[in-house]
Amino acid sequence: MLALPINIKKMSPQTITIIGAGNVGYNLTHALHQNGHKILQQYSRNPTRFEGLSNIVQSTTTDLSTIKPDADLYIIAVSDDAIQNVSNQLPKVQGIVTHTSGATTMEVLNKHKRYGIFYPLQTFTRTKLLEFSTLPLCVHSHQEKEITYLSNVARTLTDKVFHITDEQRAILHVAAIFTNNFTNHLLAIANDICDTKQVSFDILRPLMLETLNKVQQFEPRTIQTGPAIRGDEKTMQRHLNLLQETPHYQQLYQVLSNSIQDMGKGS
């Protein structure tokens, strides 16, 4: 992690334009508004997305060419594939142009004079506004003065502001895939496995919570349990037999168990 610039100041309300009103854009608009900033404009291709936003933004638009150039900060929160295209369609603006993607280089914004990253590391949904005060926000830019500016805006939302490079952000995004997407998928499989024998998935919820509680306190590799790390081949074989009707789950069981054993040997 890079050191943040020390030039931290209490920030006055900024004028901000949000491009995109999906899960991230929707949550950001609400959080920035709540913390005193003025949302000058909100863009979405899809006008139904403005629902729940019209009272807190000064104007909405479905036409990128109408974006006004005088906001302090532009945050592009659209799908990864669309960021460069959207950036290129923006008019010349005075403020700094940022995007919120973990997986996309900052350079897709290089048409603009001032650009950077404003990346909240969290999984968002439109239906549930998240509390930003405990959420990590990662910023980056080529210039120290822009990093300072983005950090100061970020700090109006959360104390957890990090300055990370493009390379670090990319690896963090991979780590986030393991943490969120892949974990969620394993839970989907657990749910599916329960369903095959009419066992309620609810019975596993306390185990999920305790799994996560433990990881908040300990390094996960130091608290690994189960048949794989114990080398309990008999139990693993029985589990593989139980999964014989779902060969893809069998394969995952095998690959993950091997991986646990490899990591155990390495430590």
Place this chain on the structure above:
Amino acid sequence: MLALPINIKKMSPQTITIIGAGNVGYNLTHALHQNGHKILQQYSRNPTRFEGLSNIVQSTTTDLSTIKPDADLYIIAVSDDAIQNVSNQLPKVQGIVTHTSGATTMEVLNKHKRYGIFYPLQTFTRTKLLEFSTLPLCVHSHQEKEITYLSNVARTLTDKVFHITDEQRAILHVAAIFTNNFTNHLLAIANDICDTKQVSFDILRPLMLETLNKVQQFEPRTIQTGPAIRGDEKTMQRHLNLLQETPHYQQLYQVLSNSIQDMGKGS
């Protein structure tokens, strides 16, 4: 899930002997003691394991042949491989003999006249006593009267008491491996990936918590996000490239992404 016997009564304190003082035995002894039961004896091969227990159990022993036959309930909480052996070494007892394993058939206890399952579905550690009141406890036996008895004891600890068959318990244990062991391993990998680029794993903790919070409310397969479910091949390829120094993580990334896509197609 099977219906529980309806013959629920408020249970008077029972005399209970716990065989084993590892993570499960240690937690069970404390929980049963706190809820008014008398822990007649606690067995462990390893006398250092009695630390923290001597004030709440009537006696401790490192010799199975000294187990007294007059407890109401015997709970064998030893490693899966040792259960049958321990059960066979127990003297003839009046009470019902149970074990706490998700992965072991009830029949390993069939030397005894009365036997059954007393399976708390949770991950335990000795260093942290768990609250049992929200923890699922699964019971089973061949006889209705034993199921009723075990349910009544279980209900002194928690409201979440389930009657599940051996087959259901086996599949539940597999699902628990996905929920706990494999999830923990993915978090260990995320941690490792962060370390390679000097990014603090702490930055991912809020994401972990929100991932689990969401699963408390929704079915996990309905909230799957990320490049795999979106079919975002470009991002997946970039991630695979980023993982090229750790081919086993690359393989896991590929296998899990494929599995997410398979499940997505199936739904």
